[in-house]
Amino acid sequence: MEAGGHHNFLKAHMEVFFLMNRLSISLVLFCVFISCSPGSPEAVIYVSEDQVFSEPVLKDFERETGIRVRALYDTEEAKGTGVMNRLIAEMKNPRADVYWANEPIRAIILKEKGVTAQYFSPQAEGIPFCFRDREGHWTGFSARARVFIADLEGTGPTSILDYANVEWKGRAVMANPLFGTTTVWVASLFSVWGDEKAKDFLSQIRANGVKISSSNGESTMLVTNGECAFGLVDSDDAANAVRSGKPVRMVVPDQTEGGLGCLVLPNAAVLVRNGPNRKNGERLIDYLLSPQTERQLAFANCAQIPLRDGVEAPPDVVDLRAIKLMEVDYEMVARKLGEIQPFLRAWKRN
Amino acid sequence: MEAKLNSEKLSLGIAVFFLAFLGLIPVLSVVANSFVADGNFSLDNYGGLLQSSREWRLLANSLLFALATTASTCLLGVPLGILLARTDLPLRRALTALFIVPLVIPPYILAIAWFYFLGGTGVLARLLGEDSGRLASRLLFGFPGAVFVMTSAYLPIVIVLTMTFLRTINPKLEESARLYAGWRMVLRKISLPMVAPGILLASVLVFVLTLGEFGVPMTLRFDVFSVESFIHISAFHDFNTGAAAAIPLVLIVLVMICLERKWMRGKMPSFELTQGQMLVVHLKKTKPFIMVGTFVLAFLLVLIPLAVLVSKSFVLETCRVAFLRSSGSIARSLLYAFAGASCLTMLGFFLGYLFQRKTSRFSMAVDSLALFLFALPGAVIGLGLMRFWNIRATGFVYGSAVIVIIGFIAKFSAVGSRVVTIAFSQVPDSMEEAARVAGGGWLRRIMKIWIPLMRKGLLGAWLVGFLFCLRDLDVTMMIYPPGGDTLPVHIFTIMANSPEEVIAAMCLIMVATALLPLGILGRVFRRMR
Numbered sequence: 039m040e041a042g043g044h045h046n047f048l049k050a051h052m053e054v055f056f057l058m059n060r061l062s063i064s065l066v067l068f069c070v071f072i073s074c075s076p077g078s079p080e081a082v083i084y085v086s087e088d089q090v091f092s093e094p095v096l097k098d099f100e101r102e103t104g105i106r107v108r109a110l111y112d113t114e115e116a117k118g119t120g121v122m123n124r125l126i127a128e129m130k131n132p133r134a135d136v137y138w139a140n141e142p143i144r145a146i147i148l149k150e151k152g153v154t155a156q157y158f159s160p161q162a163e164g165i166p167f168c169f170r171d172r173e174g175h176w177t178g179f180s181a182r183a184r185v186f187i188a189d190l191e192g193t194g195p196t197s198i199l200d201y202a203n204v205e206w207k208g209r210a211v212m213a214n215p216l217f218g219t220t221t222v223w224v225a226s227l228f229s230v231w232g233d234e235k236a237k238d239f240l241s242q243i244r245a246n247g248v249k250i251s252s253s254n255g256e257s258t259m260l261v262t263n264g265e266c267a268f269g270l271v272d273s274d275d276a277a278n279a280v281r282s283g284k285p286v287r288m289v290v291p292d293q294t295e296g297g298l299g300c301l302v303l304p305n306a307a308v309l310v311r312n313g314p315n316r317k318n319g320e321r322l323i324d325y326l327l328s329p330q331t332e333r334q335l336a337f338a339n340c341a342q343i344p345l346r347d348g349v350e351a352p353p354d355v356v357d358l359r360a361i362k363l364m365e366v367d368y369e370m371v372a373r374k375l376g377e378i379q380p381f382l383r384a385w386k387r388n
Numbered sequence: 389m390e391a392k393l394n395s396e397k398l399s400l401g402i403a404v405f406f407l408a409f410l411g412l413i414p415v416l417s418v419v420a421n422s423f424v425a426d427g428n429f430s431l432d433n434y435g436g437l438l439q440s441s442r443e444w445r446l447l448a449n450s451l452l453f454a455l456a457t458t459a460s461t462c463l464l465g466v467p468l469g470i471l472l473a474r475t476d477l478p479l480r481r482a483l484t485a486l487f488i489v490p491l492v493i494p495p496y497i498l499a500i501a502w503f504y505f506l507g508g509t510g511v512l513a514r515l516l517g518e519d520s521g522r523l524a525s526r527l528l529f530g531f532p533g534a535v536f537v538m539t540s541a542y543l544p545i546v547i548v549l550t551m552t553f554l555r556t557i558n559p560k561l562e563e564s565a566r567l568y569a570g571w572r573m574v575l576r577k578i579s580l581p582m583v584a585p586g587i588l589l590a591s592v593l594v595f596v597l598t599l600g601e602f603g604v605p606m607t608l609r610f611d612v613f614s615v616e617s618f619i620h621i622s623a624f625h626d627f628n629t630g631a632a633a634a635i636p637l638v639l640i641v642l643v644m645i646c647l648e649r650k651w652m653r654g655k656m657p658s659f660e661l662t663q664g665q666m667l668v669v670h671l672k673k674t675k676p677f678i679m680v681g682t683f684v685l686a687f688l689l690v691l692i693p694l695a696v697l698v699s700k701s702f703v704l705e706t707c708r709v710a711f712l713r714s715s716g717s718i719a720r721s722l723l724y725a726f727a728g729a730s731c732l733t734m735l736g737f738f739l740g741y742l743f744q745r746k747t748s749r750f751s752m753a754v755d756s757l758a759l760f761l762f763a764l765p766g767a768v769i770g771l772g773l774m775r776f777w778n779i780r781a782t783g784f785v786y787g788s789a790v791i792v793i794i795g796f797i798a799k800f801s802a803v804g805s806r807v808v809t810i811a812f813s814q815v816p817d818s819m820e821e822a823a824r825v826a827g828g829g830w831l832r833r834i835m836k837i838w839i840p841l842m843r844k845g846l847l848g849a850w851l852v853g854f855l856f857c858l859r860d861l862d863v864t865m866m867i868y869p870p871g872g873d874t875l876p877v878h879i880f881t882i883m884a885n886s887p888e889e890v891i892a893a894m895c896l897i898m899v900a901t902a903l904l905p906l907g908i909l910g911r912v913f914r915r916m917r
Binding site: 082083084088089090107108109110111112113123124127128130131133134216249250252255256259263264265282383 | 503504508509510513525606607609621771774775778779780783786787865866868869877880881883886887
């Protein structure tokens with residue numbers, strides 16, 4: 039009786055094992071079937087803008103047009119697997135129709151690598167020409183500014199030169215200048231100041247004990263948690279922290295007479311060359327560039343800055359027309375970015 | 389007979405082919421490209437490597453980081469494994485489950501949880517004052533903090549493998565030894581040498597995983613060499629140099645594996661099936677002290693970060709929001725991990741047979757290949773798979789979830805095969821020989837001998853594979869299809885600007901998602917016993 043029971047028990051386990059394997063094979067086939075089966079019209083978008091803010095926009099597009107959006111989002115902390123790398127690696131057989139870049143420099147690099155296609159959207163009307171590519175490979179919308187997030191003690195920093203000020207020695211943080219918008223900011227300094235002055239400034243920063251975080255998100259966290267007094271981050275990081283009730287404030291740097299001004303980086307909508315659903319991709323780009331999207335992103339917690347005149351925005355959103363902007367040519371910044379990489383690597387090492 | 393041998397060789401050959409086809413060939417294309425510059429063979433991509441003293445320092449940091457983490461996990465994990473598997477310590481089952489929890493949380497999230505606790509304005513600073521907070525923060529950011537977080541993340545590997553190997557010791561050996569010696573002597577002379585292969589395997593796994601880790605050291609600002617490959621790929625979009633930068637770490641791992649093999653030669657104990665109950669060590673007077681010590685350790689390593697996450701996500705509404713926002717990712721995580729673990733177990737069965745029975749002179753090479761893939765950064769494997777599968781003919785595979793499962797097989801085949809190898813070592817050769825002599829064919833031997841006798845090992849391999857697939861971030865992030873993210877990927881993508889509470893709630897959901905199958909399999913294991 040016992041032996042029989044044992045035999046049945048073993049048999050049951052063998053059956054479970056094979057059932058499991060049959061199930062896994064079925065699952066694999068099911069996944070292939072799903073991917074091959076014709077379905078509703080779709081657009082594939084790779085997104086560098088934070089998912090929390092971009093996803094609602096894409097959901098609204100789905101609701102309004104009936105076009106299903108399959109999105110692949112970038113991460114802030116794990117940039118090693120960023121969507122830009124995927125776009126470059128997939129260049130010979132593109133999977134995406136649209137790339138939503140969170141700053142224009144990536145779009146320019148992709149243009150140079152031949153990943154992008156030309157598209158002049160009718161919705162781009164009203165967006166200043168300085169935020170558009172002349173050849174139609176990218177079009178800017180809803181910008182972020184590079185601002186300080188600072189604790190509430192004292193007067194706080196007012197200029198990026200405060201990074202080198204002994205008053206803040208060892209108390210400031212900036213994200214790794216090899217990545218993301220921080221690397222664009224550094225490249226902008228090189229293009230505006232020239233190499234010598236920019237290198238000198240970075241040396242002073244280093245000597246002043248500035249902490250280097252892995253991302254703007256981490257810089258924000260370090261300031262909101264009291265590890266550091268201030269850090270240069272994107273305005274969406276700062277606005278999000280302020281709106282969440284953290285004991286911090288947002289400071290737009292270098293607004294004094296003759297000051298450098300604040301760097302503004304618009305999002306960029308890019309059509310991918312030879313993407314699988316070009317028409318749907320174009321409709322998606324039209325939607326991204328619409329005043330409606332700019333308004334939505336202004337009222338979202340990222341508090342992004344509308345590029346057009348007349349788009350409604352909450353009072354705490356930076357007004358482009360009320361601040362002094364850093365005057366940069368994004369194409370030149372993109373070129374500079376490539377040139378200064380060896381220097382930045384060496385700077386980061388020392 | 390000839391035909392039977394051929395069917396055995398054929399199935400093993402197919403398994404090796406799968407490993408090579410799914411893992412090696414895509415990766416080789418990336419590694420081969422690292423020797424190409426401007427279309428010609430060149431060592432340019434390697435020219436810049438290890439040229440400066442800083443890079444050597446980073447390499448030394450990586451080695452030190454991996455060695456310190458391996459040493460600390462072994463020093464804590466082996467005694468804990470013995471305590472939890474072989475003593476009369478109260479609440480052993482609950483403690484075992486508790487110690488395993490960090491394995492299902494990506495190490496980066498553990499680092500964040502510790503930051504919330506030990507940061508300048510963290511929980512500790514609020515409880516004990518700013519000075520304590522500053523001191524704790526100084527310790528967290530740097531080498532001690534990074535080793536501590538990684539130790540808590542990988543301690544379960546050592547505990548589980550020690551417990552598993554202890555369960556394979558024939559109690560008769562220990563009973564005989566107990567006639568002449570005390571427990572300490574028996575543990576030192578009989579039990580520990582028998583579990584040495586398990587401890588060594590755990591050490592290799594922890595060492596390899598720590599050596600390739602860059603999320604935790606980067607967050608806690610301890611510079612390591614693995615960041616080099618990351619920088620080349622993500623900052624410069626230079627895939628070839630990125631692949632080249634991964635090679636020094638892979639070489640270190642291969643040296644480790646050679647040392648392991650050399651040490652293990654002739655030392656692998658021949659197991660016999662454990663028939664009776666395991667012997668239990670009675671702790672007697674020391675029980676209260678050991679119990680307190682174990683609870684303190686569980687509190688420090690597991691309960692504090694968990695409590696931080698729970699306290700952050702305490703509101704029911706937060707959990708509801710987190711669940712609704714991640715329900716699709718949870719379902720996909722479970723689906724992918726289920727399929728991945730099943731494929732890994734199946735492949736692991738044949739590879740494990742190959743390694744354990746050494747039916748081919750290439751078995752060592754195949755084992756090394758699996759470990760080579762395990763040691764490679766996920767980004768390099770992902771890149772290889774992307775280049776290999778993203779062509780018109782196979783685009784339907786690349787565009788579906790199948791590519792994620794292929795990624796799991798490529799990256800984690802060593803995990804499945806190594807666990808199954810242990811399971812094979814518990815079944816005496818004589819059983820298969822007897823079945824062979826009696827005319828049992830290969831398939832029949834699998835069905836009637838191996839699977840019934842190895843059911844625990846196979847379920848264990850499935851479980852380990854499931855956990856590794858469920859928590860994977862590196863490979864999945866590179867290749868998941870648009871709209872098909874998993875829970876760890878989802879957590880990482882929304883981490884930057886989502887409320888901390890929602891992130892904490894999602895981390896807890898991640899823990900629950902992993903513990904569910906663990907609980908079910910725990911019941912199955914208990915029934916088997």
